[in-house]
Amino acid sequence: MKSKRHFQFDYISITMTIGILLYLAVLVLPLLLSFFYSFTNFNLLNATNSFIGFKNYVSMLNDDTFLSTLRFTIETTIIVTLLTNVLGLIIALALNQAGPFYTVLRTVFFIPQVLSSVVIGFIWSGMLNSERGLVNTLLRQVGLIGTDGNISWLGTPNLATLSVIVVCIWQMVGFCTVVYLAALQGVPQDLKDAANVDGANSWQTFYNVTFPLLSPGVTVNVVMLLIMMFKLYDIIQVMTATGPAGSTESLAYYVTRMAFTVNRVGYASAMAVILFIFIAMISAGLGKFLRSREIEY
């Protein structure tokens, strides 16, 4: 072996260098540029762009739209993460059995994971259409609303938010289910048997034995869902855009609108930096916390 510090012209080092340079050019350098833009008033309509320090960051605090998109993002993120995890766990527990019947059911829950958010958004827009959508048609048939009743699912602020939440859960629950199923298969049967012998009922066995051993799955699902939801963009773009009275505008959507439609590049960059910091904090901080609580056997 030659000295390790010496750069060798072999296949690995050359291919690696090209790959890293590409990554630096496409991702790292633009990331740094975005940080830089965030301290300028870069705007395609301005003749001159100048350095304005933290002004963009201060303006966010006085920007009602920014605050409401932030609130919408945090609220939906928390609700969807919690509900998707609970439902995913329940479904995983119910479907954690061998046989073709359960395999088919598991597959149904996983299929949304394979579809694009655009397709999911359009399917649900069709379902939720107030005149002809399936949801209102079914509600009329059951008699919950009058025969000419129209619930405007995507046209009323609260209902539009609710609809987005339901669609996100529908899309992501298969992911949680699969991860929990894998975690459940890792729980040794003899531990559960031991609990039964000691007289634990099935709830006690679940709560004291199974659930603590699922903690690696909890970490993955919570962190993954939080990151996905913080980036929420596609579904919003397809289903509601900003929504009635701006009620369903997510932070990622607002950043995109400001950057590419309104062309306030400096301001959009500053918000993108905030979004990035949120996501980095979640993955690093919360991930570490949850991992420290994981139990191994």
Place this chain on the structure above:
Amino acid sequence: MRVKRVISPILLTLITAMFGLPLYMAVVNTFKTQEQILADPLGFPAPFTLDNLVNAFSRPDNLIARGLLTSTILVVVSVFFIVIFSSAIGYYIARHNTRFTQGLQLLFLAGLMIPSQIYLIPIVQIFRKFHLIGSFSGMLVVFIGGGLLSFAVFVYSGFIKNIPLEVEEAALIDGANKFQMFWKILFPLLRPATATIVIFLSLWIWNEFLLPLILLGPGNGVTITLGVYMSLGQLYTINYGQMFAMMMIASLPMLALFFAFQREFIAGLVSGALKG
């Protein structure tokens, strides 16, 4: 106990059916006329029509056929290059533990969680300056060098760490150079990692929406996902049958991929998720 054993499968089937209702509706309505859909959205397609699928393909703007072609090329070329680059980078990270590799890992970690908007904003400014907006090759470079590369690097480096060093040393002693050793000896051993990477990258690139929306823009050739978005934005209240047909065409290749590699798919998701 006996009652429970009968009731719970029925209950489970009902819940799953409710969950799958939107999927069922999308499938049956692909094969119905507009009148049939409006009269009975849940009814079975009888009589059966293929008009929606045929019409989707014979649109005057050729959006669907072009989109399928563009997306296929995009997926194949990006996945090919990402596998080449990420396997080399992942190998280097796995086999060296220096400050440099630790820095590299941190750098690639950023790519895993970064929202694409943050690097798209400057890229769009640069692309505008060099008239690269709407250019397929410009978009291709962003797909290859972006956050997806990070994902592949981590899968490969994690996997290669578990492969004993003796395998390579034996090959090098036998006179193979690094290139031969890597592709003839090591790479075949990386099959599970490569399968995970190819499957997930194909799915993500095929379904990606924001990147082509911003970088290609309308009128400059579209991916299938963008094509569906653009055409449905125009006609969605008018023609349900065609809407479902287009979504079906856009989703079918990925559904086929999923059903063909279901085991690898789940294994990859779980191993990446639970070890990560």
